[in-house]
Each structure stands twice: as C-alpha cells, then as structure tokens.
Amino acid sequence: MTQSGIRSSTQPVTAVTPSTEALHLSADERRGADDAPVSSTQPVSTVERSAATLPLPGWLATALAVVAVGTLVVLPFALAAGGLNLTEAVDGYYVQSAALFAVLGAVIVAKRRGHVIGWVLVAIGALNTITELVDVYLLFTIGNIGRGVSGTVTPTFDEFPVQLTVLAVFGWAWVPSLGALAIALPMLVPDGRLLSSRWQPLAILGVAATVLLTAVVVLVEVVDIPTLVEVSAGILMGLAMLASLVPLVLRFARSGGAERQQLKWVFYGLAFSIPLLALGVLGYYFGIGGYFSIAPFVILPTTITIAVLRYRLYDIDxxxxxxxxxxxxxxxxxxxxxxxxxxxxxxxxxxxxxxxxxxxxxxxxxxxxxxxxxxxxxxxxxxxxGRRATPYEALAAMTARLGDSTDPGAALAEAARLLAEGTGAAQAVIWVAQEGLLVPRASTGQAGPDPEPVARSGPELPALPETDLAQAVRYEGQL
Structure with a gap:
C-alpha cells in the first residue's frame, strides 16, 4: 500500500485502518509496496494464517538447485556432441523448468524458512532433472526411446535390460512433477496450506490420481497394462487437475489484504501461461515445435515466487x-x-x-x-x-490541494481524507509527534471518539491502536 505523509513542523505519522478490508502486513511485506488492494463488497478474510513449513535442511534445497543448474548447463552440449544440433538439444520443457523451479524454490526456502511452496518448487525441479537425465541416458545408449528423438523402433527387455530397468525405476518422475505443479500448487498457494479441512478429500484424490498414473507409467514398461486402466488413470489425473483450480478460485474470492495481492500475481501468471501452453500444444500438433510451451514454465514459477516472497507485492495492480x-x-x-x-x-x-x-x-x-x-x-x-482513486490521482490531488492550504489543521484533515480515498481504507488517521507522545490530530471515517495519545521513546514508531498499517514521516531524521 502506498502511504504518504505531510511534511510540516509537527512531523505527522499516517496510519490507515481498513476495517473489514484490513491489511495485516509486516515491515518486510510492505517493502516495495506501491499500491493498495482492490476493494470488494464481498466479505473477505483478513486474518493471515502462518505459512506451513517443512523441517528439512535448507542445504538440501540448495544442493538440488545446483544439480538442476548443472544439468541445464551441461546436457545441451552433451546432446549436441552426440549428434543433435544445439537448437534440438535445448528444445523441450524439462531441463529449463528443472533449473528455474529448483532455484526459485531454494530461494523461497532460504528466505521463508522452509516454506512448503518453496519445497514444492524444489521437488518439481528435482523430478524434472531426473526425467531429463533418464531421457539423455536412453538417447545415448539406445537412441529411440525417452522422447523419441532419434528413432521409432521400441526396444525389448531382452535387448536392453539395463536401459529399460532404468526407465522403469526412474522414468516415472515426470508424473509426480505434474501432480505437484497442477494439483498441489493450486491447492496450497500462497501459504502452503489447504483452504480448509473440507478440501482434504480433494487432496487425497490428487495424491491417489498421481500414484495411480505413476504406477501405470512404471508397469507399462515391463508388463502389458489394459488400455482401460491407462485411459482411466489419465482421466482421473485430468479431473484432479481441474478440480484443484476450484479452491484456488474460492481462495481468491474470499481473500483480502496481502493474500489477495499474492493471488493476483498467481492469476496473472496463469493468464499468460494457459494460452501459451495451448499454443505450444498446437505447435506440436501441427509440427512447428512446442516452443510456446516453454514460456509458461518460466512465467508461472516466477509469479508464484513473487507472491510467496511478497516482493513488490502491490506492484501487481x-x-x-x-x-x-x-x-x-x-x-x-x-x-x-x-x-x-x-x-x-x-x-x-x-x-x-x-x-x-x-x-x-x-x-x-x-x-x-x-x-x-x-x-x-x-x-x-x-x-x-475500483471506485477509489489511482495512486497517481491521489498524489496529484494531495499536492494540488495542500499547496493551496494555509491552515495546518485543515491541511492535515484534507491529507487524511485523500489518504483514505487513495488507498480504499475505511479510516485514515494522522498522528503528530509532541513531547514524547503521538497525538491523533486528523482523521477520516472516524466512528467513535479519537484514540488516546500513545507514548513513544526513541526513533522507532510505537504500535498504534486499531491500526493495520502505519507509515512514519521523518524530517532530518526525527519522527
């Protein structure tokens, strides 16, 4: 949220109390914030839950990210040395997404101390790294399985027992990666928790669908799997992926404050990723390459990381x-x-x-x-x-109106009103520092009596009553 203060001889402090649309932001969450959340007439949840974490060592995430980046650097040149041109060697989804997902996940784990979303991104990167390594191993040793780059004849177990064993043991890694990306993330973002306990059956369905499809992928390499089972596993996985979007949409509809801004970043990424993924699928279908399908796996983890880290959170508007x-x-x-x-x-x-x-x-x-x-x-x-002013309109109006004011009291009252209009807050209060106290001197949207003065000591801003977000205005280092 953009907060503004008025420089005057009394050095005021501005405080915004959004009431039913309250913002519960810590200092690091406000860093880089440039705008206020969109107001809504619907009931919203403003009580932020603590983020879910996993008690895993942070060095593990870093190590997996290093391996993924190493894979990205080395494998294209290895494939090019094996006969592919460099364009073919870097084509595809796994190697690029593996590195990016793992690196961004490691950053989240480091910055947010084991945040579940960070570990999910790391897991996606690690699983895709395994998939890419298996593909490259098969391309070099057989040349006609994996992604099928160099041939079309399917080998038998009698001919290539080691290679097909590797494929059976590790070739399934893309399935849980897909489940983590398309089922787990929509259900858990942005705090790593389910929307409520009511969604546990859907989470169980997602896990079951992922396990079933994984089993089919593993067994199909060594035994005959009925076509009905294969098709059913794919359909169940697709249904679970679609169903996982429902809690994401509901979470956004019920959200407020910082969580709403986080989810805006997620939906912004989806708005670009889904059409680009569709173009990539069409590209493969018409034989012109699936280059568009790479972009979503760059955009989506990036926007999710911005949302979780809350970096310049309000820039999304x-x-x-x-x-x-x-x-x-x-x-x-x-x-x-x-x-x-x-x-x-x-x-x-x-x-x-x-x-x-x-x-x-x-x-x-x-x-x-x-x-x-x-x-x-x-x-x-x-x-x-919405109906509130844009940040630029609010700032321009404040500059124009306060420049014409000669009464300090009227100027502060006008500043409070403009702050409320510009941020969509239910109430804005301007506190003035006087002799060891912060005294409320101007407010808008006040339902009851003015709050009592607050004692202060030192240069730091004390906690203000019934205030969700406060911004100090300093002059020559003084509050």
Whole structure:
C-alpha cells in the first residue's frame, strides 16, 4: 500500500485502518509496496494464517538447485556432441523448468524458512532433472526411446535390460512433477496450506490420481497394462487437475489484504501461461515445435515466487493495469488493419497490397488512438482500482490541494481524507509527534471518539491502536 505523509513542523505519522478490508502486513511485506488492494463488497478474510513449513535442511534445497543448474548447463552440449544440433538439444520443457523451479524454490526456502511452496518448487525441479537425465541416458545408449528423438523402433527387455530397468525405476518422475505443479500448487498457494479441512478429500484424490498414473507409467514398461486402466488413470489425473483450480478460485474470492495481492500475481501468471501452453500444444500438433510451451514454465514459477516472497507485492495492480491497456490497444490496432487492409481489400475490386488501404488504416489508427487509449485507460483503472482513486490521482490531488492550504489543521484533515480515498481504507488517521507522545490530530471515517495519545521513546514508531498499517514521516531524521 502506498502511504504518504505531510511534511510540516509537527512531523505527522499516517496510519490507515481498513476495517473489514484490513491489511495485516509486516515491515518486510510492505517493502516495495506501491499500491493498495482492490476493494470488494464481498466479505473477505483478513486474518493471515502462518505459512506451513517443512523441517528439512535448507542445504538440501540448495544442493538440488545446483544439480538442476548443472544439468541445464551441461546436457545441451552433451546432446549436441552426440549428434543433435544445439537448437534440438535445448528444445523441450524439462531441463529449463528443472533449473528455474529448483532455484526459485531454494530461494523461497532460504528466505521463508522452509516454506512448503518453496519445497514444492524444489521437488518439481528435482523430478524434472531426473526425467531429463533418464531421457539423455536412453538417447545415448539406445537412441529411440525417452522422447523419441532419434528413432521409432521400441526396444525389448531382452535387448536392453539395463536401459529399460532404468526407465522403469526412474522414468516415472515426470508424473509426480505434474501432480505437484497442477494439483498441489493450486491447492496450497500462497501459504502452503489447504483452504480448509473440507478440501482434504480433494487432496487425497490428487495424491491417489498421481500414484495411480505413476504406477501405470512404471508397469507399462515391463508388463502389458489394459488400455482401460491407462485411459482411466489419465482421466482421473485430468479431473484432479481441474478440480484443484476450484479452491484456488474460492481462495481468491474470499481473500483480502496481502493474500489477495499474492493471488493476483498467481492469476496473472496463469493468464499468460494457459494460452501459451495451448499454443505450444498446437505447435506440436501441427509440427512447428512446442516452443510456446516453454514460456509458461518460466512465467508461472516466477509469479508464484513473487507472491510467496511478497516482493513488490502491490506492484501487481500497476502491472495488470498496464497489461490490460497494452493488450486492448494492440487488439485495436490489429483489428483496424485487419478490417481495412484485409477486409476491404477482399471486398473492393483492387489489387493486393494496395498502398491506399494501408495509408487509410494508419490514418484511422493515428486519429483514433488517443481517444481509444484514454477510454481504455479509464476502464483499466476502474477494473484494477475500483471506485477509489489511482495512486497517481491521489498524489496529484494531495499536492494540488495542500499547496493551496494555509491552515495546518485543515491541511492535515484534507491529507487524511485523500489518504483514505487513495488507498480504499475505511479510516485514515494522522498522528503528530509532541513531547514524547503521538497525538491523533486528523482523521477520516472516524466512528467513535479519537484514540488516546500513545507514548513513544526513541526513533522507532510505537504500535498504534486499531491500526493495520502505519507509515512514519521523518524530517532530518526525527519522527
């Protein structure tokens, strides 16, 4: 949340009390915060639960991350030396995602002391590293199993007993990796806990689906598995993946404060990852490569890490705002050119590549761009910030109005009102430092009597009553 103070001879302290939309943020969680959460008329939960942790040594996460990064560095060149060109060697999902997931997970484990989400990311990275190593081993020793890069003939156990044993023992690693990514993370993010105990059956279903599909993948290499069993295992896994999105959506709908901002980062990553993954699947289907499918496994762990670490948490409102404006304007420009150049070019009896239509499309875009941009920006502001002011509007209004004020008391009252409008808080109070006390001098949204003065000692800001977020204003180092 952006907090502002008023520099005056009395050095005030601003405090914001959002009431039913209270923010419970610690000092490190506010670091880099640039905006306030979106207000909501729905009941929200503002009591933050402690994050779930695992009592595992932090060095283990670091070691797994180092192995994953080493795999990323070494394997492409090893594959290239074995006959693949470098583009083919680095193509694919496992080696890139293994390194990124493991590294980001290790960072979370180190920064958040064993946070469950960090360990889930590390596990995904470690399992994908195993998958990649098995694939490369099979490519070098057989050349026609694993990802099937170099051949199409399926080997038998009599011909390659060691290789197929390795495949049976370690070739299943991608299944729990998929379960952790598509089932565990949606159910646990951002605090590593289930939304409530009611979701335990779904968690059990997810574990059962992952175990069943893992068993099928292991056994299919050594025995004949009925087709019905294989298909059923895949369907059950898919249903569990879809069902795991339900608690994620409900968690967002019921969230408030910092948790809501965390989940915005997650959904922002999903908004890009799902379309890109679909494009990657289509790319494989049409034989043009699945390069788009790599991007989601960069975007999603990055946004999840930002959410869990709460780094510049409230930047997400600005990011969403700018993204909406960019996407809509890009669609507008593309649509204008498509309608004028392509559409009219097909309808009118003129030759292809008509320069006049291209000039006309450019003229339309040039004339309409600014009105459309202003309208889209206004719509994006309403979408992201609701009815409250944007941070820039609040700051501009405060500067303009306070610059015209000659009464310090009126200036403080106006500052409190603008703070409440700009942050969406139910109440904003400005406290003034006087002779060892902090005295409330201006407030907005006050339902009862003013709070009592608070004693202070030293340069640190004391705890203020019924306040969820306070920001000190200092002048020459003094409160």
């Amino acid at each position: 600005l990011v969403i705002n700018k993204t909406v404006v960019f996407v809509v304007l890009a669609a507008f420009i593309t649509g204008v050119y498509a309608v004028i150049v392509v559409g009219l070019g097909q309808l009118l009896p003129i030759g292809e590549g008509n320069l006049g239509l291209a000039i006309a499309a450019t003229a339309v875009v040039a004339v309409a761009f600014e009105p459309v941009r202003a309208r889209v920006q206004h719509w994006a502001n309403r979408l992201v910030y």
